[in-house]
Amino acid sequence: MAAEQAKVxxxxxxxxxxxxxxxxxxLAGYNIAFTNSALWMLITTVVLFLFVLGGMKRELVPGxxxxxxxxxxxxxxxxxxxxIGKAGRKYVPYVFSLFMFxxxxxxxxxxxxxxxxxxxxxxxxxxxxxxxxAIISFSxxxxxxxxxxxxxxxxxxxxxxxxxxxxxxxxPIEFISFMVRPxxxxxxxxxxxxxxHVLLEVLSSFVxxxxxxxxxxxxxxxxxxxxxxVGICALELLVAGIQAYVFALLTSLYINxxxxxx
Amino acid sequence: MEMEAAKLIGAGLAAIGxxxxxxxxxxxxxxxxxxxxxxxxxxxxxxxxxxxxxAAAELLGLLAFVVAMILIFVA
Numbered sequence: 372m373a374a375e376q377a378k379v380x381x382x383x384x385x386x387x388x389x390x391x392x393x394x395x396x397x398l399a400g401y402n403i404a405f406t407n408s409a410l411w412m413l414i415t416t417v418v419l420f421l422f423v424l425g426g427m428k429r430e431l432v433p434g435x436x437x438x439x440x441x442x443x444x445x446x447x448x449x450x451x452x453x454x455i456g457k458a459g460r461k462y463v464p465y466v467f468s469l470f471m472f473x474x475x476x477x478x479x480x481x482x483x484x485x486x487x488x489x490x491x492x493x494x495x496x497x498x499x500x501x502x503x504x505a506i507i508s509f510s511x512x513x514x515x516x517x518x519x520x521x522x523x524x525x526x527x528x529x530x531x532x533x534x535x536x537x538x539x540x541x542x543p544i545e546f547i548s549f550m551v552r553p554x555x556x557x558x559x560x561x562x563x564x565x566x567x568h569v570l571l572e573v574l575s576s577f578v579x580x581x582x583x584x585x586x587x588x589x590x591x592x593x594x595x596x597x598x599x600x601v602g603i604c605a606l607e608l609l610v611a612g613i614q615a616y617v618f619a620l621l622t623s624l625y626i627n628x629x630x631x632x633x
Numbered sequence: 634m635e636m637e638a639a640k641l642i643g644a645g646l647a648a649i650g651x652x653x654x655x656x657x658x659x660x661x662x663x664x665x666x667x668x669x670x671x672x673x674x675x676x677x678x679x680x681x682x683x684x685x686x687x688a689a690a691e692l693l694g695l696l697a698f699v700v701a702m703i704l705i706f707v708a
Contacts, residue, residue: 563695566695620688
């Protein structure tokens with residue numbers, strides 16, 4: 372940021388822009404430009420692929436890499452078994468991909484690559500991306516529920532032992548809370564990531580403007596802000612992990628509803 | 634009152650919601666820790682529920698943030 376620019380725009384980091392002249396690409400009337408968001412999704416996928424590939428050697432005595440990958444798969448496996456039961460095993464591929472994709476996206480977006488001039492882009496800070504992930508999870512719940520239980524799936528809206536006069540009140544509430552799920556699932560990840568990045572940007576603007584205003588303001592405002600920023604960065608790494616975990620956990624809980632009803 | 638001023642005041646008021654969510658999240662983890670120290674053996678089995686409670690409490694604070702963002706940038 373140049374000194375003459377009075378204000379750092381904290382929202383600028385979320386701009387989606389077409390890369391390398393792909394802005395005009397069209398398919399059936401829709402713009403399919405290769406954006407920085409798409410680029411980072413691709414990078415995330417490649418990094419995730421290489422990470423898992425490194426642990427696929429299936430050695431009898433696992434090395435460090437294989438151990439790391441197996442810790443993650445075992446973690447997801449345990450989570451699904453605890454929440455869904457034996458039937459949960461068949462969702463391990465989906466929930467594992469979901470968890471790792473979100474985790475890698477969050478962490479790659481936090482990398483301090485700005486130091487060498489690259490601009491990491493956290494695509495999980497866009498509701499379009501998280502919303503689609505949430506809709507995929509929700510569709511799986513609907514498909515599994517109707518496939519397995521047929522129209523009996525609607526008994527999800529009437530918990531066991533509800534007194535008869537209460538049903539007209541309980542059922543709409545359960546229905547609304549069910550339909551809100553994909554929305555809240557996507558919104559949580561998107562807002563948590565966006566809020567963290569805005570916070571970092573605002574703090575960085577304190578550091579930059581404070582230091583530009585002279586040595587006194589630099590030491591009074593700039594330095595404490597910088598120290599706080601380091602702390603917030605650590606917190607953001609924690610949030611990146613927790614949000615990926617919460618997304619996978621809630622997905623598995625929702626699948627549990629579809630698999631076992633109430 | 635001017636429209637712009639009202640929006641900014643509303644966005645500031647939405648920060649109360651973020652503070653309330655902070656109380657909620659603190660309550661979730663505080664209560665968990667309190668009871669986990671009483672019965673450490675049962676604590677690990679409840680971690681899933683801990684994070685469900687955390688997610689539910691946090692979501693409401695994030696909604697307050699969304700309200701603020703909508704007031705500033707969209708409305």
